[in-house]
Amino acid sequence: MQVNTVATAPIAGQKPGTSGLRKKTRVFMQPHYLENFVQSIIDAIGGVAGKVLVLGGDGRYWNDRAAQVILRMCAAQGARRMIVGQNALLSTPAASHLIRKRGADGGFILSASHNPGGEDADFGLKFNSANGGPAPESLTERIHAHSQRIDAYQILEAQDVDLSRIGTTQLAQTEIEIVDPVSDYAALMETLFDFDLIRRTLSNGLTLRFDAMHAVTGPYATEILERRLGAAAGSVVNARPLPDFGGGHPDPSPVWAADLVGLMMGDGAPDFAAASDGDGDRNMILGRGVYVTPSDSLAVLAANAHLAPGYARGLAGVARSMPTSRAADLVAQKAGIAHFETPTGWKFFGNLLDDGRATLCGEESAGTGSDHVREKDGLWAVLLWLNILAHRGEPVQRIMAAHWSEYGRNYYSRHDYEAVPTEAADALIAALRAQLPDLPGRSHDGLTIESAEDFSYLDPVDGSRTNGQGIRILFTDGSRVVLRLSGTGTEGATLRVYLERYQPPEGALDLALDDALAPVIAAADALARIRELTGRQAPDVTT
Ligand code: G6P
Numbered sequence: 001m002q003v004n005t006v007a008t009a010p011i012a013g014q015k016p017g018t019s020g021l022r023k024k025t026r027v028f029m030q031p032h033y034l035e036n037f038v039q040s041i042i043d044a045i046g047g048v049a050g051k052v053l054v055l056g057g058d059g060r061y062w063n064d065r066a067a068q069v070i071l072r073m074c075a076a077q078g079a080r081r082m083i084v085g086q087n088a089l090l091s092t093p094a095a096s097h098l099i100r101k102r103g104a105d106g107g108f109i110l111s112a113s114h115n116p117g118g119e120d121a122d123f124g125l126k127f128n129s130a131n132g133g134p135a136p137e138s139l140t141e142r143i144h145a146h147s148q149r150i151d152a153y154q155i156l157e158a159q160d161v162d163l164s165r166i167g168t169t170q171l172a173q174t175e176i177e178i179v180d181p182v183s184d185y186a187a188l189m190e191t192l193f194d195f196d197l198i199r200r201t202l203s204n205g206l207t208l209r210f211d212a213m214h215a216v217t218g219p220y221a222t223e224i225l226e227r228r229l230g231a232a233a234g235s236v237v238n239a240r241p242l243p244d245f246g247g248g249h250p251d252p253s254p255v256w257a258a259d260l261v262g263l264m265m266g267d268g269a270p271d272f273a274a275a276s277d278g279d280g281d282r283n284m285i286l287g288r289g290v291y292v293t294p295s296d297s298l299a300v301l302a303a304n305a306h307l308a309p310g311y312a313r314g315l316a317g318v319a320r321s322m323p324t325s326r327a328a329d330l331v332a333q334k335a336g337i338a339h340f341e342t343p344t345g346w347k348f349f350g351n352l353l354d355d356g357r358a359t360l361c362g363e364e365s366a367g368t369g370s371d372h373v374r375e376k377d378g379l380w381a382v383l384l385w386l387n388i389l390a391h392r393g394e395p396v397q398r399i400m401a402a403h404w405s406e407y408g409r410n411y412y413s414r415h416d417y418e419a420v421p422t423e424a425a426d427a428l429i430a431a432l433r434a435q436l437p438d439l440p441g442r443s444h445d446g447l448t449i450e451s452a453e454d455f456s457y458l459d460p461v462d463g464s465r466t467n468g469q470g471i472r473i474l475f476t477d478g479s480r481v482v483l484r485l486s487g488t489g490t491e492g493a494t495l496r497v498y499l500e501r502y503q504p505p506e507g508a509l510d511l512a513l514d515d516a517l518a519p520v521i522a523a524a525d526a527l528a529r530i531r532e533l534t535g536r537q538a539p540d541v542t543t
């Protein structure tokens, strides 16, 4: 088989964001586009010769083609072994586990997460390091630097590898090992949770629905929830992964999983429901008549994790991204364990997990996980919830009420303004940044500003500093507004406004969310002049 060295030139914009490189599928399909980026990754990690790498993705349109290109490039450059999920499928947490379990040097994950899939939709590629976690900033910066000076890439001239058959084949000098994407992951889950207890609870009548949104978790959820735990057949819906996710957004949020929310708010709702996203790392949790915000879910999981065998010895600490509500901090404080506040992006949890400082991590963007892998993990969160429900024998609603009456309640919402012209969004943030020193002491809508800053993170493990991670405004009553620009959008800028208001255990715990947040919303608009500078009267998406 012949190795071709193909001349190329740098392509602008190959800068990995919060979670890898995400672009329109047609952008990725342009000549040399994928190859340039893959070569930049290979160069940034010091080549792949002799290395073992994992490869898989969420099954979206072009996933299979991109996988073949990556295989031919890694084989051309001397990789020892490529461990590939059957049909090039691997959920993000399963890929993370496989990298760790097999001691691989890293892995390529093909996904644009919860973004829609298809020729006219989105595609993405990220590289995870040997710890199983997303590449750290230092590596993504090197990848970008290589992409700006690339002049050639190497690729094998070869037929496609048949990725449908489990087993090992050879591509030039590289062994291609095709594995069942589910089995190692399911085995890991069995070590963390009390499957017997959950099985008994399900057979005693606990009902559930899991919406796989036609994305990668379908096969995982069917195997684990229906086959191994005995949930009724049909409990997992939209279980078949489709290249266009059935035309929807595979995003487990009240907006894109509105049917599931409707089901849970109506008569005849099951006891518990959940959904996951395109690549299986996000989750949404619902009980009969109740939606659990991701921030609250992290707090409840932190307070109850010891009920699952994998966490019976307690937690070392809890970490959350800065915009995530502070509900989990309250749990950590009461338990006397450490809590950490990191910038948005799962990669910032990696050092805390590797160093044994945090056991659970979570983000407001529907991500929760633990030190079992180095990614957030949708099905893991579902199983931990099920383990807790089985152990406590109480409905979700009662668990939430008990939690709030113990710790107080952090009312929380995120308002997104999407596809805002980049200049307008940058100007809004710049204007806000400029006024930061003058804000403390000022009042808006009955709220007085206590502090205002541009969030900067000092990693306690490696001492690295990350600046400019979002504007954070704290009010004297414990309310909070955070504003930042998304790092995962593919069109213009997305302005995210995170709103939080705290009520102590003896305070008002049953307010309607809009009423609870009204003063914070008004103060945010007054401070950042959102309507004026974006020209938008209301957010596009509210979660
Ligand atoms: C991805 C990342 C998360 C992040 C989320 C939102 O899912 O893995 O870590 O919280 O995107 O990021 P964004 O920059 O769009 O707010």
Ligand code: ZN
Binding pocket: 092, 112, 113, 114, 277, 278, 279, 280, 281, 282
């Ligand atoms: Zn995802």
